[in-house]
Amino acid sequence: MSDFNNSFWNIWVILLTLGGIAFCIIILWTQSRARSNSGQVTGHVWDENLEEYNNPMPNWWRWLFYGTIFFALVYLALYPGLGNFAGKHQWTSAGQYEKEKAAAEAQFKAAYGELLTQNVELVAADPKAREAGERLFLNYCAQCHGSDAKGSKGFPNLTDSDWLWGGEPAQIKETLLKGRMAVMPAFGHLGEEVIKDLATYVRSLSGAVTDKSIRAARGKEAFANNGCAACHGAEGKGTLGLAPNLTDKVWLYGGRDAVLIETIAKGRTNQMPAFGEFLGEDKVHLLTAYVYGLSQGNRTEAAKPEGK
Ligand code: HEC
Ligand code: HEC
Structure with missing residues (x-):
């Protein structure tokens, strides 16, 4: 049980628990002594002739109840249950897990x-x-x-x-x-055209055939001028521990134009x-x-x- 930060609740739980047990004892004690009316019918009748007698509980039943009360007291002495009291065994679920x-x-x-x-x-x-x-x-x-x-x-x-x-x-x-934490920064501020140039250039790096050689040439320049090369290397071959190789055909997010544009414009953050x-x-x-x-x-x- 986690500790209460206010001693009132500690005392409150102890009183409720012990009070409940004491209440059971009192009820059991007084009810088993009230034999004055025993043997008389209560007047309750079921199924035409099934009458209820006002007899006390049989002894075996009464002692079973006392047994449960005894068990509860022993349990509360050994294990947590009474407010902050940890019990004699000092048992905790965290302790059992560790064991x-x-x-x-x-x-x-x-x-x-x-x-x-x-x-x-x-x-x-x-x-x-x-x-x-x-x-x-x-x-x-x-x-x-x-x-x-x-x-x-x-x-x-x-x-x-x-x-x-x-x-x-x-x-x-x-x-x-x-x-590991990988961060590819977002380059949305470069504008749509430059990002398209860059995506075309990146695609061309891994040998994808492209008829947009002018775009790729412009992309190559943008790659060098906007700091891509600082992480991915001048030839886009990647830097271990910093940025992946863009010249192989292995893509973490995808090598299609649309995906590359999204990667460059919005950046990517990834965590292992x-x-x-x-x-x-x-x-x-x-x-x-x-x-x-x-x-x-x-x-x-x-x-x-x-x-x-
Ligand atoms: C600060 C270093 C850094 C800079 C600058 C940078 N990148 Fe990246 N880039 C990364 C990292 C790190 C990843 C891998 C992200 C991941 O693993 O989720 C990445 C991933 C990528 C990918 C996805 C590769 C794949 O396998 O799907 C592309 C494409 C890419 N970068 C292009 C560029 C371009 C173009 C620029 C320049 C506009 C650029 N990067 C600038 C660090 C950088
Ligand atoms: C919640 C998802 C997740 C789980 C679980 C996970 N990984 Fe990963 N792992 C990733 C991501 C995402 C990356 C890529 C990080 C990046 O972009 O750099 C990664 C990267 C790696 C890498 C580095 C790859 C490289 O290119 O250098 C290795 C190795 C790895 N994981 C092995 C494992 C092993 C072994 C386990 C199980 C113990 C595991 N991962 C569990 C998400 C996960």
């Missing part, structure tokens, strides 16, 4: 002990670790990245070799432990939540290995962004 969590963690450590001390490359090659990693991924990551980890609009594919924050074990681990505190170092270690393993089959040198 169960510690037990689960010990079990986890016992099952995966030696894997947790190995480096990520080794763990990624271990079938048992991959199975455990997949289970964790399905529980905690699949709702955003998909159960096949291939992502969707706004949620990156983790099985390719295209990384914004880096695909080396240490970089993946940092992403999982601390989370931090899992360090929630899952703990050990589970993150297994997940890092799992994610690292996913991308290994598809690794190509050419697709790596600049600065890596």
Whole structure:
């Protein structure tokens, strides 16, 4: 029970609880003693001839009631129930949760002990670790990245070799432990025409055929003059940890003109939540290995962004 910040409520709850129990005792006591009318009918009749007698409760029933009262008093002495009084056992739901969590963690450590001390490359090659990693991924990551980890609009594919924050074990681990926040600023102030030029140029970077070569040329200039290059690199190949590669065919939001225009005009803000505190170092270690393993089959040198 959370503590009351006013002692009145503490006393109020204690009085109500003990008063209620005392009231039950008094009723039970007085009613079981009032035998003066016993044996007489009350005058209540059902089903033509079923009459109610004014007899006291049978003893076994009365003692059952006393038993429940005794139980309540013992319970209130041991467990929380009387205002702020924590009870002799000092039991709390938070304490029980912590205890169960510690037990689960010990079990986890016992099952995966030696894997947790190995480096990520080794763990990624271990079938048992991959199975455990997949289970964790399905529980905690699949709702955003998909159960096949291939992502969707706004949620990156983790099985390719295209990384914004880096695909080396240490970089993946940092992403999982601390989370990541990506901000692509809005450039609506540049005006519709310039934004269209930029979108055409960005499209041309990944080899999309465009007949608007004049637009693309103007876009190239705007790209250099408006600070796009500061984040995405002079050739749009991206900067690790700062802005994605625009020259590959991998799009987080989409490579169609309309989507590019929206991205540039309105900007994008995206967040990968931090899992360090929630899952703990050990589970993150297994997940890092799992994610690292996913991308290994598809690794190509050419697709790596600049600065890596
Ligand atoms: C609430 C949705 C959400 C959940 C849950 C989530 N992610 Fe992410 N994750 C994202 C988003 C969004 C990004 C992209 C952030 C950005 O644009 O930089 C991301 C990025 C990443 C990246 C970096 C990719 C890169 O290109 O560098 C990795 C690795 C990753 N997530 C792994 C995981 C793992 C493993 C889990 C499960 C523990 C997980 N994510 C759970 C939303 C989520
Ligand atoms: C402050 C650094 C920064 C600047 C300046 C910047 N960008 Fe970005 N841009 C980003 C980041 C970070 C992302 C990734 C957002 C995410 O992961 O959600 C991004 C994403 C994009 C995307 C989406 C890519 C995809 O995969 O869908 C496009 C297109 C883009 N930027 C174009 C531009 C253009 C054009 C300019 C100049 C007008 C520009 N950016 C300026 C940081 C920047």
